[in-house]
Each structure stands twice: as structure tokens, then as C-alpha cells.
Amino acid sequence: MIKLIASDMDGTLLGTRMNVPQENIDAIRFAEEKGIQFMVATGRGYTEAKPPLDEAGINCPMITVNGAQAFDKDGNNLFTVDFExxxxxxxxxxxxxxxxxxxxxxxxxxxxxxxxxxxxxxxxxxxxxxxxxxxxxxxxxxxxxxxxxxxxxxxxxxxxxxxxxxxxxxxxxxxxxxxxxxxxxxxxxxxxxxxxxxxxxxxxxxxxxIDAQKGIAVKHIAKDLGIPLNEVMTIGDNFNDASMLEVAGVSFAMGNAEEGVKKIARYETDHHMDGGVGKAIIRAIEENL
The missing domain is CATH 3.30.1240.10 (Hypothetical Protein, Haloacid Dehalogenase-like Hydrolase; Chain: A; domain 2)
Known part of the structure; x- marks a missing residue:
């Protein structure tokens, strides 16, 4: 059973107006009630990622800037990978x-x-x-x-x-x-x-x-939480998500994902404008993926 979910934001978690659709919010709440940790893994910086999450009432850990930084749910920095x-x-x-x-x-x-x-x-x-x-x-x-x-x-x-x-x-x-x-x-x-x-x-x-990749960051977070990678689920739509789709035991590509990304993921869900993240979470839990 999955114990950690990491979702991309743009083209994935966010809907038509750069907000989190209610279907996705409800599914995240359902997962949390089951004891599953939810987090985002985005190319956005912290200050760009936080407003839509706050609006949706989602308080969660964040991997930001494609894996260059990570934060706990209280906004404390866990690590930073920067350029010389x-x-x-x-x-x-x-x-x-x-x-x-x-x-x-x-x-x-x-x-x-x-x-x-x-x-x-x-x-x-x-x-x-x-x-x-x-x-x-x-x-x-x-x-x-x-x-x-x-x-x-x-x-x-x-x-x-x-x-x-x-x-x-x-x-x-x-x-x-x-x-x-x-x-x-x-x-x-x-x-x-x-x-x-x-x-x-x-x-x-x-x-x-080179060390700032979503897949590396997800592995880092999962290890710190004591969660094996086969109990990690990742969701994304583009090539900056590829590394985290590759490392997770359960991976979903969005219906709007690039074709190359769909080939990397194990499963496919609906378009980001149709609550694809919420549907993927519910499916993973109900089918015990």
C-alpha cells in the first residue's frame, strides 16, 4: 500500500485557473485520513508554490525548484542544492x-x-x-x-x-x-x-x-520518513517529472502528459482539468496499487 504521494503542480495538481480543484482536495483529504502523506514536487519556487496550496487549505511538505530545495509542512528548509x-x-x-x-x-x-x-x-x-x-x-x-x-x-x-x-x-x-x-x-x-x-x-x-532533480529529492524524503520506494506514488505530466516517475513504485502520468512521459509512468489518469490527480489517488487506494 502506498504511504507517500508526491504530485507535480502545473499541468497536474492545478486546474483551469491555477487553483486546486475540489476533487483533488477531497482525494488528498481521503488519503491523509488513511495515514498517507501527501506532498508536492514542483518546478516552482516556494513563494510561487504556496499561494494555491494555502487557498486550497493544503498544508504539506514541498519539494520545490525541481528538487533544488525541500521544506517540511511548517516551511522549514530541509535541504538546498545550488549552483557554484x-x-x-x-x-x-x-x-x-x-x-x-x-x-x-x-x-x-x-x-x-x-x-x-x-x-x-x-x-x-x-x-x-x-x-x-x-x-x-x-x-x-x-x-x-x-x-x-x-x-x-x-x-x-x-x-x-x-x-x-x-x-x-x-x-x-x-x-x-x-x-x-x-x-x-x-x-x-x-x-x-x-x-x-x-x-x-x-x-x-x-x-x-545535476543533483537537483525531483527523483533524487523524493528518494531523500522517503528515506527520511522510513518509507520504501515501492510504497511511494508520484504523479506528473512533463519531463521535469520523469526522474520521480522512474523511482516510485506507483507512478501516474496525467492524461495531458507528454507522450514520452506516459511511457515512463506505470499508469495513466485523466486530464489535469478533469481532476486527474484526485482520480489517481482514489484508484491507487481502492485498488491497493
Missing amino acids: RENAKKIVAVLQAHHVYFEIATDHGIYSDNQHQRIENAAIMLANQLPHLTFKMAIAMAAAHLELLDINYITDYQELLNNGGIKILKFIAFAPEEIKILGPLREEIEKLPDLIVTSSYPNNIEINH
Whole structure:
């Protein structure tokens, strides 16, 4: 029987308006009543991940920034995996040479050097998830959503890189033309040492330290809780979830997941807009997966 569930957020736990659908909330409550621990494992930073969980009344441990950090349910940091400064500077140099918009996740929140571009990228993500939206509507929704998040806007990333008191956890680069722009960029980035490149949407790449992966973090948390991996369940939709889908005894890909991700997971559930996480949790418990 499963004893620990780790779920991705975007495209997985969250629904149409970046909130947690009631079906998912009810299933999480049901699992907790059975003594099963629930947690999220997300590419978001802590300050981005917490608002929708608070709104849903979910107080749980969190793996954040693709495994670069983990927190207990009270918000206490369990571990952090960050970049060496010189490596971070090399990554920034490559990203800037390719003229792509990118953001930097740190242990002091998310940093962006272009508010307009951040809103536009969020709107593209919403428009892809909700095809009925006009782009104008997506822009309005994205702007309203981002106002709720604690984002640090900066004019020059060098200022951040020179601040030794802030740890660099992840880079996320965006481009609408995935193959033409992100393909060559990814090839160049992957030549640098001690990093891993994944993706959470077709229009981005995410760059973490090689030891900052969701699968590694899930193994770490499970070991600390004394839970064997065959009693761990993971749920995700994209390639930054692949490592945790691979290590868990029970793994579900969302109905909206990338085809390659579906091949990695043992089971498939419904679309994230149809309460797929809730359905997966109930199935796992009722069928004793």
C-alpha cells in the first residue's frame, strides 16, 4: 500500500485557473485520513508554490525548484542544492548570447529582468492549457495571477550573480520556437558541467544542478520518513517529472502528459482539468496499487 504521494503542480495538481480543484482536495483529504502523506514536487519556487496550496487549505511538505530545495509542512528548509557561482555565470553568458528571455530561481525567490515578458510567457502557458481563451483574456488572467506572487524584478542579472548571500537554484529560459531556438541553446548548455536540462512546457527549458532533480529529492524524503520506494506514488505530466516517475513504485502520468512521459509512468489518469490527480489517488487506494 502506498504511504507517500508526491504530485507535480502545473499541468497536474492545478486546474483551469491555477487553483486546486475540489476533487483533488477531497482525494488528498481521503488519503491523509488513511495515514498517507501527501506532498508536492514542483518546478516552482516556494513563494510561487504556496499561494494555491494555502487557498486550497493544503498544508504539506514541498519539494520545490525541481528538487533544488525541500521544506517540511511548517516551511522549514530541509535541504538546498545550488549552483557554484562560476557555473551560474557561464550559464547566464550562454543564455544572454542566445538572446532569450530567462528567469532565475533563488533561495530568495524568483528574479526577472522583464515584467512584460514574464506576463506574456504566463499568458502563452494559459492559452495552451485553455484553448477557448483569447490571447487578450490570457494576458489579463496572467497579469492578475502574477500580482499575487512575490517576484523580484531586477535591471541587471550581474547584480544578482555578484550577491554571494543569495543561492542560485535554477534557470528557466523561454522561446516560442522550441526547435529553432531552444534546441541549439540546449545543446550548448548541456556542454557545461554539473547540470541537468529538462522542460515543463514546450516553450521552455529548465536548468538545474545535476543533483537537483525531483527523483533524487523524493528518494531523500522517503528515506527520511522510513518509507520504501515501492510504497511511494508520484504523479506528473512533463519531463521535469520523469526522474520521480522512474523511482516510485506507483507512478501516474496525467492524461495531458507528454507522450514520452506516459511511457515512463506505470499508469495513466485523466486530464489535469478533469481532476486527474484526485482520480489517481482514489484508484491507487481502492485498488491497493
